[in-house]
Amino acid sequence: MPANKKHHYVPRFYLRNFAEDGRSVSLYNFRQDLLVKGANLKNQCYRDYFYGKDGVAEAHLGQLEGGLAELLRIVLGTCTLPPPFSELHEGLCVFTLLQYARTAYSADAMDDFADGMWKEILSKDARFNASDLNRVRIVNSDPANLAVSIVLKHYHLIADLAYVLLESPAGCEFVTSDNPVVFYNQLMEFERFGSSTGLVSKGLQIFFPLSPKFLLLFFDCSVYALNDRRSVRLSLSEKRDIDQINALQAAAALENLYFCTPKADIFRVAEMGKGKRRAKKTRITKFQVPDAGACSSQMIGGSREDVRTNLSLSFMRTLKPAKRWREERKLPGMKPVVVPRDQRFVDEHENFLRLSDLGFYKPTEFFKYLRERDGA
Template sequence: MPALKNQHFVPKVHLRAFAPDDGKKMVNMLHAASMRAIKGASLSGQCAKHYFYGKDLVLEKQIGEIEGQYAELVRELEGGHRNGPLLETVKTLAFFQHFRTDAARTRFLITQRQLFEATGEIVDEGKLPFSDEDLIQTALAMFFTSIKYIGDLKTCVLLNHSRQDFVTSDDPAVLFNKFILQKTGAANFGLMNSGICLYMPITPRMAVLCYDENVYRIAQNEKSEVIVRKRPDVIALNSLVMLNNANCVYFRNWDERDDLLAHLRDALPLRSPGTRTHRLVPVDGKEGAFRPLKAGEEYNGAVEMFHSEAVYPRPIHWMSFLDRRLRPVTYFENTAAGYVRKEAWLRSGPDGL
């Protein structure tokens, strides 16, 4: 095989942390489509496709450098380092992981098709005017334009002291929002919204959680460590990964396969349908504010836009350590922005939602 042809969308170093063998060449996995547990699958072929980032290898080489940073970061975390810049880098790399997978490519494919349908430009499935490479490049471009919206999230390290391991997947970085689900009942939210969280497992015994500290209160020590002792909390975190439209779930301990298969079976019916697209029109009297056009409502104004949003699954259980504050700090004006973390975002339009 030509060098760099097999391009990974989850770092091999990430998967190796979940390998059960001393050589770190195999990994146990659950295959969601067939609901089978597979023991000792070859690690080299996991989370990879031929020329996923393009045949010119430009993106592949740039991402390879980032993966080198990830490997060093994991070594520092395992060595007990928890300084501010390190945790900020963890957050950035977890956020980057959310945009670089095959699942991310699929999300953008669904979004683009919905936009064509919303604007009346319906095309045949096989004739969409962009390639898989275009889609993943669009997804990665979205990372760079939206990174500014997570700068205020606090990052903590979850240390697993329970008898159940963390699992990972081929789409391991998970966005969720307990606050919005409980406050509005809606399964859609954006990066500006209050209560957003980003979770990613690092090893079977360590994970990172980035969260809105103006909405949630999480007990942690001076090193930003959260000791997770309750098995149901680990199951809840693993369920987040399983709900995230992963094709393959990876785990270290083969003895856990039956329990994990049961959890995956519970998660599959609750997975998200993907994304949906709205036609947005200006809110009268509020400059820069938009709202969804109501069903049957006519609008002939000169200013409008189409906004696509992700629709997320509803978790079966929440982690006991993720407590909502009695008086969360949030901003709301009954516009398409919803509950947001900064007042200025109420008038910034739907970009980044």
């Protein structure tokens, strides 16, 4: 068995950017309502053998982390972002979605989904009664690696999103958490059924704090526009924007918020997010199927619970065509559950996966596929 049993689901190279001395970090714990200063980085965001006792997946993640750490150093060192569809842009997509998928929150959500879905299915089987099902928990054998494997196959699906580096104003700083990548959708926040933050969802936004000074934001540019469209780096001027972005971390965290200095105003951040924290990680929904004949038929679906904080940002606005689309979406009647922002891009990705399975491309060569498709 590998000697290294501490598997960090938020890597230390990332958290170190929020450590004032490079070795320890300040944190706020929601469960105990406790502030801890000088917490050792080695003891943060880990579970024993989280990625398996054989150490194989942990070793693979370690290899990825070397390149991703260098990418993060480049971004923070140059204070800028790479051009679209470049190798470094692809790295940003991998870094962001890998961090989204590899956390304890993500693994727990996978297990909650499996437990809820299977219990709903088995409850229809006369061989199982409710009391028996309630005494067990049905989980995945390897939820963390399952979540990681899914995003590493589909990370290209956020490559069509616009992206910008947000810079905090003087006297303010971004905070992070043990679940730092937050998916959001201002356009679809009115909807309470299912999730509106899938990788291909119309209106998707992704918030990823990189340091106290910089945050990476991906967004659907057919829905939202920045007040300043000219640069990939945007210096924020209003504290309320920082407050609202930091509140996303408080709403999304599993247990801990992490911050660098008192400028984070961590108790205010925690208080802003407390009422928005999700009671459940997933939701299982049942639908009665109409016209099923003599039989009673149900459809069972499930999704993650989205973060919802009534987000409003001064530097980003929703475009008029998207507002009109949203009003039409609110009208009564049957509507598709999933609304892709660009069906053609989704189709291209599915075609790439087929070609990849046939051996024409490696799973990491989606950008190469696009260039060859366009004759570049």
